[in-house]
Amino acid sequence: MNTRQSERYSRHILLKELGMDGQEKILAAHALVIGAGGLGSPACYYLASAGIGKITLVDDDxxxxxxxxxxxxxxxxxxxxxxxxxGKTTLSKINPDIDIIAxxxxxxxxxxxxxxxSASVVLDCTDNFASRHIINRVCVASRRPLVSGAALQFDGQVSVYDMRANDAPCYSCLFSADQPFEDRKAAQFGVFAPVVGIIGTIQAAEALKLVAGIGKSLAGSLLILDGLTMSWTRIQLDRNPDCPVCGKHQARAINHEAP
Incomplete structure (x- = not known):
């Protein structure tokens, strides 16, 4: 870490839980962010400003x-x-020292x-169940920690699915891919702007904690926000032994051969 970086990240370095070692880990980390919309925007803002070394930002919209x-x-x-x-244009202005792949x-x-x-952590900032399940399967197969968020109207939720722990649940343990879920989009039902900011910011915080190796992540818990009352509910999540994605008898391997 050079002198300029030491000054830029000095308020992180002052934190005894993080310090120089933790900031160095952040600088060396690579975040794969899928979705550059309501959740991906605040998540990327804080990942970039915190100095995460590389952000790969994926979105086709x-x-x-x-x-x-x-x-x-x-x-x-x-x-x-x-x-x-x-997104790359904005993030490059926030922190020109990091590598941003659009x-x-x-x-x-x-x-x-x-x-x-090649990622240290994956952030799911998409808005539909099909994408979330694909991302979950990839993270289970590659054993990459997944930070997943969702928001609609005045409600939001966020969790971490970290398959590096043998007893950790995956996204499919909570929302089974075998069950039908109706996608509800902001274009149809609306979304309160600060709610995506709150959830996306938590996603960034969880990702930074994971790569720095500090604190306790949301793995095994689902955090739910009611933005109208500004109240939080935490639900414990358990691994489903019969999960079609991560269950020990039904683990699904990704075909590594190109189609």
């Missing part, structure tokens, strides 16, 4: 005027631009596995 109420990575003059590219694509499962292999 473009910036729309209706996004700007909550997706703070983007600006009015970038309407029509790919969100990943717009991928304007919707990766399939094989491609996500390739991307996760």
């Amino acid at each position: 473009t910036v729309d005027l209706s996004n700007l109420q909550r997706q703070i990575l983007h600006t009015t003059d970038r309407i029509g631009q790919p969100k990943a590219v717009s 991928l304007n694509e919707r990766p399939d499962e094989f491609r996500l596995h390739e991307l996760a292999e």
Whole structure:
């Protein structure tokens, strides 16, 4: 860490739980962030400002005027631009010393596995169950810690699924891929702007704790926010031995051969 970095991250270094060693781990880490919208925006802001060494930002959508109420990575003059590219522009201005890879694509499962292999932590900032289940399967197979968030209307939820622990639950233990779930989008039901900010910021905090090796993560717990009353509920999560993704008899391996 050079003198300029020591000054930039001095308030982190002052934290006895983090210190110089923890900040060095953050600088050496690589976050794979899938989704550059309402959740990915605040998550990336804090990952970049905290000095995480590399961010790979993946999103195949473009910036729309209706996004700007909550997706703070983007600006009015970038309407029509790919969100990943717009996000890189913003993050490069926040911290020009980190490496930001913008991928304007919707990766399939094989491609996500390739991307996760080089990541220290994966942040799921998507808005649909199909993507969440694909990302979960990839993280289970690659044993990468997954920080998953969701928000709609005034409600939000966030958890960590860390398969490096043998008894840890995965996303599918809670929301089984075998059960039908209806995707409810912000475009249909609305979303209170600060709620995505709160959940995305927690995702960044959990990711930074994981890569720095400090504190206790949300693994094994689901944190639920009611934004109208600003109340929190914590639910304990247990691993499902019959989970079709991580269960010991039904673990699903990803085909590593390109399709």
